[in-house]
Amino acid sequence: MKTLVVYYSKSGNTRRVAQEIAKGLGAETEEIVEVGVKRTGILGFLRAGRGGMMRKKSRIETPKKRPGDFDLVFVGSPVWGWNLAPAVRSYLAAVDLGQKPMALFCTMGSNGEKKTFESIRELATGSRALGELAVLQSELATPDALARKVDAWAKEMAAQVR
Numbered sequence: 001m002k003t004l005v006v007y008y009s010k011s012g013n014t015r016r017v018a019q020e021i022a023k024g025l026g027a028e029t030e031e032i033v034e035v036g037v038k039r040t041g042i043l044g045f046l047r048a049g050r051g052g053m054m055r056k057k058s059r060i061e062t063p064k065k066r067p068g069d070f071d072l073v074f075v076g077s078p079v080w081g082w083n084l085a086p087a088v089r090s091y092l093a094a095v096d097l098g099q100k101p102m103a104l105f106c107t108m109g110s111n112g113e114k115k116t117f118e119s120i121r122e123l124a125t126g127s128r129a130l131g132e133l134a135v136l137q138s139e140l141a142t143p144d145a146l147a148r149k150v151d152a153w154a155k156e157m158a159a160q161v162r
């Protein structure tokens with residue numbers, strides 16, 4: 001089975017979860033890369049939070065892999081402003097997941113996963129979401145427990161496709 005893990009990550013948390021999923025399943029990864037937007041400093045932070053909340057898109061590099069070529073696609077985002085990060089919104093608008101099943105994950109400080117997952121489902125129409133995993137930033141402090149949780153979930157998702 002061919003599996004792709006697509007994610008955006010500004011400070012590395014979502015990347016860590018994505019890499020854990022990929023390692024456990026032997027999956028390929030694609031990091032969504034934003035271009036032309038400053039995400040540093042207080043203004044960058046405020047713009048980012050507003051971008052999530054206002055359901056904005058941002059410019060991203062052209063994706064290298066076609067999700068339609070895979071049997072299962074994991075889609076991951078940090079929660080920004082209680083919603084999806086703009087770069088992931090742009091990615092989902094740009095690619096065609098077709099009828100391929102997907103599994104959704106996010107990382108967050110405390111909450112906002114509901115709208116984040118809702119947004120992904122809305123954007124990836126036609127694709128069926130098999131399940132969701134929200135990881136708290138605090139869980140990254142205990143890598144072994146996190147790895148067990150993420151691996152178990154990822155395998156549960158993959159088992160639904162095999």
Ligand SMILES: Cc1cc2nc3c(=O)[nH]c(=O)nc-3n(C[C@H](O)[C@H](O)[C@H](O)COP(=O)(O)O)c2cc1C
Nearest residue numbers: 009010011012013014078081082107108109110111
């Ligand atoms: C601009 C911005 C907005 C955020 N908004 C939220 C939020 O609404 N809810 C929340 O629980 N965490 C929020 N966070 C925390 C991030 O979701 C959390 O740190 C996440 O793990 C970051 O992922 P990354 O390291 O992959 O970028 C926000 C962080 C940033 C930078």
